[in-house]
Amino acid sequence: MTNHLSRVLVCLLLMLGTSFAHAAAEVKEWNFLVFLNGINSLDSFGSQNINQMEEIGSNNKMNILVEWGSEASTNVSRLLIKKDNDTTKVTSPVVQNLGAADMGDYKELIRFVDWANQNYPAKHYFIVVWDHGNGWHFTSSDNTATHIQDISWDDHSGNNMTTEQLALAMAESAKIIGHKVDIYASDACMMGMVEVASEMQDSVNYFVGSQDVEPGAGWPYNVFLGKWASQIDSLSPAQVATLLSKEYTAAYNGGIYGKRPVTMAAYDLSQIGTYEAAFKQLATQLNSLSAADITKAQTAAGNTKYFTNWDYRDAVDFLAQLEKGGVKASSFSTLRSAQNKFVMSNDQTQDKNTYGVSVWIPTDSSDYDPYSSRYEGLRFNKDTGWGSFVQKLIKK
Template sequence: MLRTAALVLTALSGLSRPLLAAGLPDFKLNAINAAEVPVITLPASGTIKTETPKDWTIMVFMNGKSNIEPFALSDLNRFETVGSNEKVNIVAEIGRSKGLDNDTATDGDWDGVRRYYVTKDQDKNRIASQLLVDLGSADMGDWKEAASFLKWARTAYPAKKYMFIIWDHGWGWIDPLKPGENLVNRNKSISHDFVTGNYIKTTEMGKIFNEAGRVNLYVSMACFMQMAEVAYELRNAAEIIVGSEEVIQLPSLNFEDFFGLIAANPQSSAETAGVYAVDTFKEMYSRPEYQEMLEKTKYGVQLSAIRTAKLPAFALKAGAWANLAMAGGADSALKKAKEQVLRFEVGDETTDPDKSISFYGDLYNFIELTGKNLNTDGPKNAELLSAGKDLMKFIAGELTLKNVFLGKDRTGKDYSNTHGIAINIPGLPGNLIGYHHTYSRLAFENASGWLKFTEYLEKLN
């Protein structure tokens, strides 16, 4: 799921705008300008063959075969304001189609799936990068297509470090039902191809990287994907995962500054690049025009970078805390925490007016609220409180590399209550979206036993 802004913003600032310095490595942020990023000259046709690997290859899998086609084309044009250089490759596989909602005739009104080597260009209304491959009607809702792109790009454009971005709708861990569908084995959560009707399963996300190789940085430019359940499927896919607990507003990430920083600082590590993504996101949404957009749409925004090496320990700690919470004596505190936790926008003002049905919430905030509402008399609750403090410390200090946030949601809850990782926290009974009940198949459930806890929470309504 991606939310299109009610306020149409056509002027996207470039690299000349200063960035927020908080949390970034020590270098001159204000000195980076699009004009200073070197340009690479592309041969007349075909792929570039480089004997010496570059520092980074950035690969963007852009599924615009849906109702967000105009934004896919716009973002590819934004990539071109930076473009590839002698140290960094930027390649994209982009799909679009005809006849869907928000269909646009921009850039020649072609349809299908194409691969581009992104080169520098300042015309934001036309894709100037050279077309490398026309894949026709390739299915971008198939994990094998994503793996094929990743494998192809690594072979054609070798590098010391790799970044892979999936750009499209996202639904977190859940596997939405298609109209008329009732097959329980179709559990899919990201990269929705509206033409084929397919999208990539939560449990298939790791297969992309098993097939095509681990990357240094993985980014979900899709809603709700920074969840424990999703991240754990990707624990072997990358060093760092960047994503949002909440809806990602369009115009998405601050690609101009994010890619610009990597182009200007190609020696950057995966952790540094993850911080670039997160801090430039906050800088963009801090601008007056975006603040106005958030106020009008009654949204907050959040983005975080997490360390995958910490996920196994995180799952064990989360499971241990949940078991203590179910041991007795904490029901009243858990019920209050369910009512008070910051939940994310699975529904809308009509279907979930006070966001009490939404089943995605910030884990740290939920643990914190449980502790605040807990009667600490008795050894069980004292142990639960101690385990909660330990888990919160682990989330803030070890799992989460960087978390940024702005604004409040439509119920008045502040996004300072986000801490980098969401999780399934059942709300009140309701039917916001039909989905397959496949939670038991998730690797996070197998590592943590969280399903039993969600069933326990459901009984506390």
């Protein structure tokens, strides 16, 4: 009798263990993964944004997972975001303590995605890199390559991710999850550039980024996640990317963050081949301009809407400025048509010269010389030959 009861208990325990394992491996519809690098001057906004996420919390359709690095802590933690009513304190459980992980290392981002996939699998993945950003190249006041670069600046390690490394992280993430990353987005400044999007076109379906500087408060996570969660069964990945762009802009257009000039756009990377082909045609035609028209193009470039960095210019506004200066080419309409398909949602509270995509257009040697060699290796330049035209713009 005792042996029989023991066997029954063992069977029950085995069944319960199997049940628990099944529950742990439950495949949800979405993973919302936030690589939140607050190991820098943005630290205070990190906890603010996590508290916003906690207003919504993970649910039976979506895991909200955060890898959180803080300037105030020597430990990097992974959190499973749980709903709570405390908007001043992060209460979500730490499910893994990583110690002094390097949030400026793109391989750490890959490890985060791999860990999420193994422990909290999902059908769809939305990957966010949260931190300072500076488009595809570094900030340099003395024309050297010694200053902060691209995205995810870790002040403890002194490292950051380059645009090329970010693309490697997305490529590895796609391999890990077995399909393209559904959405990649930067909660960071000035990442809405064709050069950045181009690098990850083989591994990401939809891309969201801002042409301009983002205010420190960043995204309205509570509003965005709340609206997404309420429609999660009906929204496609493209619609989720568009929702983020629109809710971010609304937050700074009289919404929860008041009134601030901001930009955000969502790109359909399945259209980037056509977009790059249009840029290639444009570069070819502009390369054949007369000396007089090159001078006009130089003036047009200087008049084109820029975003913080003088050499980050709005692609479509450049066409408008060329036309105003008397330069004409059949490729202008081709590029505008391609951009209309590439940009799913262009949302901004600035002026009418903001069309959603920035491109590198330096106008003097101080903007060109430090970056020209690296630009040659970017996929966008290889696909379009844009760098050869840019070189002609530089006033000697």
